[in-house]
Amino acid sequence: MGKKKLLRFAEMRDFDNVVQAGADQVYGERHPLCGKWAETFFRRSRPLVLELGCGKGEYTIELAKMMPGKNFLGVDIKGARIWKGARYALDNNLKNAGFLRTRIELISSFFERDEVDEIWLTFPDPQVKKAQKRLTAPQFLYRYRGFLKPGGLVHLKTDSTVLYQYTLSLLEGNRLEITDHTDDLYGTGTGDPVLNIRTYYEKQFLKQGKPICYIKFRIDGNGLINAPDDQ
Ligand SMILES: C[S@@+](CC[C@H](N)C(=O)[O-])C[C@H]1O[C@@H](n2cnc3c(N)ncnc32)[C@H](O)[C@@H]1O
Structure with a gap:
């Protein structure tokens, strides 16, 4: 080092x-x-x-x-x-x-039930070959559910259409609420200053001309969450 x-x-x-x-x-x-x-x-x-x-x-x-x-x-x-x-x-x-x-x-060890109001997932590794490692895979959503308040929002920003489509399929397949989504955040225009924050990785992806995908969703409930069939 x-x-x-x-x-x-x-x-x-x-x-x-x-x-x-x-x-x-x-x-x-x-x-x-x-x-x-x-x-x-x-x-x-x-x-x-x-x-x-x-x-x-x-x-x-x-x-x-x-x-x-x-x-x-x-x-x-x-x-x-x-x-x-x-x-x-x-x-x-x-x-x-x-x-x-x-x-x-290890995140479940740090927060108790209803301690967290909102979660942002900003350009996580899309884990193209290992779907179960994606930060929106069922095993992660169960963890978040353990401490996210009812009605709490989860935001995903990604350059990866694989992660975007996977997450949409998972949410739709499990009837989880999607409050907003787009596969071209800046192309479709956003007046929301919160969505205009650009991370280090995001700036690199924008320089490469990649569109930015965004999903805002909720994971309320206590039922099983199934991974999409076509991952
Ligand atoms: C592609 S980078 C994005 C960083 C930042 N959000 C951005 O947009 O610039 C993914 C980040 O996730 C972190 N990361 C990946 N897997 C992780 C894990 N299992 N636990 C904690 N951090 C992790 C990495 O260290 C890295 O900083």
Whole structure:
């Protein structure tokens, strides 16, 4: 590992807006912050919004600036990426933006029932060959359901038509509510500033001329969620 990366990792251990937890600390257990993000981490009771696979945290940061009345938490496994968003939030006194470094597979250990109001999935790996690893696969949606409030929204932004079509088929096949979707977000025009936030990866995809797909949906209910037949 490069010297700069090592220095950043060391520095991040002292950031009070970052929590780091590996499988050895939480596997099958409740993390000490589970159910306590508002009172212990953000120190204020406000709606909690997650960005899963946040990378450098552009959505977490920009949403936190736009909506000071909510708490935002970016989640990613890569410390060097999280460092950027966390450093920016500290330097800009953005107290409603925080970061959690862990694997999304372990996410259930961190939040209790109804603790989360909304989830953003921003350009996750489409996992073209391993559908069960997609962040909208049934095993992930069950996890989100375990802590997302009834009526809570999930947003997916992706450049991948494979992930877009898979997610639409899954939602339709399981009669889950789709409140909005498009396979060309900027082509069809959006006046919503929230959808105009561009992440690091999104900017690369736009430079390559790729259209951006977007789905907004709910996962209410407690029934089985089946994967599409044609994945
Ligand atoms: C394609 S990047 C997108 C990053 C950012 N959202 C953006 O749009 O620029 C996918 C991100 O998901 C993270 N990631 C992938 N699998 C993960 C997992 N199982 N748990 C946590 N983070 C994961 C990667 O580290 C990476 O930062």
